[in-house]
Amino acid sequence: MNERIIYETEEGGVAVIIPAPECGLTIEEIAAKDVPEGVSYHIVDVSEVPSDRTFREAWSWE
Amino acid sequence: MSTIKSSSEDLTLNADGSGNDVVIQSNGATTATVTATGVDVTGGVATTTSIDVSGTDSKLNLTATNTGADHSINAASSVGALAIDVDANSEGSDARLVVNMRGTEAMRIDASRNLKFNSGYGSAATAYGCRAWVKFNGTGAVAINNSANVSSITDLGTGRYRANFTTAMVDANFAAVCTNANKEGGCYSYLTTSVNMYVGQSAQDSDTISLAIFR
Numbered sequence: 001m002n003e004r005i006i007y008e009t010e011e012g013g014v015a016v017i018i019p020a021p022e023c024g025l026t027i028e029e030i031a032a033k034d035v036p037e038g039v040s041y042h043i044v045d046v047s048e049v050p051s052d053r054t055f056r057e058a059w060s061w062e
Numbered sequence: 063m064s065t066i067k068s069s070s071e072d073l074t075l076n077a078d079g080s081g082n083d084v085v086i087q088s089n090g091a092t093t094a095t096v097t098a099t100g101v102d103v104t105g106g107v108a109t110t111t112s113i114d115v116s117g118t119d120s121k122l123n124l125t126a127t128n129t130g131a132d133h134s135i136n137a138a139s140s141v142g143a144l145a146i147d148v149d150a151n152s153e154g155s156d157a158r159l160v161v162n163m164r165g166t167e168a169m170r171i172d173a174s175r176n177l178k179f180n181s182g183y184g185s186a187a188t189a190y191g192c193r194a195w196v197k198f199n200g201t202g203a204v205a206i207n208n209s210a211n212v213s214s215i216t217d218l219g220t221g222r223y224r225a226n227f228t229t230a231m232v233d234a235n236f237a238a239v240c241t242n243a244n245k246e247g248g249c250y251s252y253l254t255t256s257v258n259m260y261v262g263q264s265a266q267d268s269d270t271i272s273l274a275i276f277r
Contacts, residue, residue: 009218016217020196020206023213023228034214034226034256051203053267056220 004049005031006061007041014059016049017041193236194227194275200242200261201269211275221247221265222258225273230254236277242268249273 005017005027019030027043035041042061050059066073077084077096084096088107095102105111115122124133137144148159148171161169169179170186178186196209204217216224231254238249240259245268251258257275261268 005214013219015219016204017226018198018204018206018215018217020209020212020214020228023209025213025228030214030226034216046203049203053201053220056267 001027002046003027003043004046005035005041005043006049007035007039008061013057014061190276192274193231193277194225195273196225197270197272198223199269200271201267212273216256218258219265221261221267223261223271224251224256224258225275226256227254227275231275231277236275239272239274239276241272243270244268247271 001019001021003019005019007015007017009015017030017034019025019027023030025033031041031043075084075096081098083098085092086094086096091107092104093108094104103111103113113122124135126133135144146159148157157173159171160167167180167186169177171177176188178188180186194209194211196212196215197207198209198215199205199207200217200221200223204215204223206212206215211228212225213228214226216226218224234252234254236252236257238252238257240247240249242261245262245266247259247261247268249257249259257273259271259273261271
């Protein structure tokens with residue numbers, strides 16, 4: 001899958017969900033199951049997630 | 063009741079000639095056909111087709127007479143499973159399904175539904191399954207190399223990840239083995255649906271992280 005699920009954590013950071021390629025679930029099914037209950041999320045293309053993790057704790061969603 | 067009987071010698075039913083079969087019917091419907099290649103049991107008007115073998119020590123033997131020839135039981139239909147049932151009536155403490163290899167027990171499913179196998183252990187002992195596993199790269203664009211029963215990895219921040227299970231564990235009392243390349247680490251926050259992993263005392267990413275769940 002070339003998509004990622006993004007949601008804001010309780011600590012104010014950003015969590016990125018990486019789907020397992022052969023898990024048999026759609027990205028929507030994974031989001032419904034693996035995003036904490038009641039938390040809003042966004043499905044984005046993998047290219048929108050930075051690969052430079054130097055300041056990973058400073059990531060935010062806009 | 064009408065009976066065909068031969069008391070003093072073999073009884074032969076012969077459908078003589080190429081392509082001719084011996085057909086056995088019940089209530090007007092064919093239930094079995096003896097052909098040139100074997101016996102076909104069709105069930106007739108019944109919805110369930112069965113071959114019943116019963117006796118004080120019942121056996122169904124497959125004997126291939128050609129050296130090296132295989133024996134097989136095929137579920138030829140495109141639907142349904144091939145099931146081997148140890149019937150509910152055999153639910154006593156001695157109920158079991160045993161697979162022997164050359165006279166020695168190689169595998170067993172006991173009355174408690176435990177799967178036991180030998181595979182070099184010395185005897186057929188209970189196998190405790192790895193219920194989920196994943197190997198992933200936690201650096202750069204985090205990516206999963208391969209996995210089983212893991213729907214996703216959540217990147218929670220530097221050196222912190224979560225494995226989400228496709229099928230939840232029965233409880234949170236599972237053992238999680240987590241390793242990574244050259245750094246200390248471990249697991250925390252055990253839930254039936256997920257477990258968290260950390261890498262490095264001061265949180266560091268790792269390019270090779272492996273997790274295995276046993277229960």
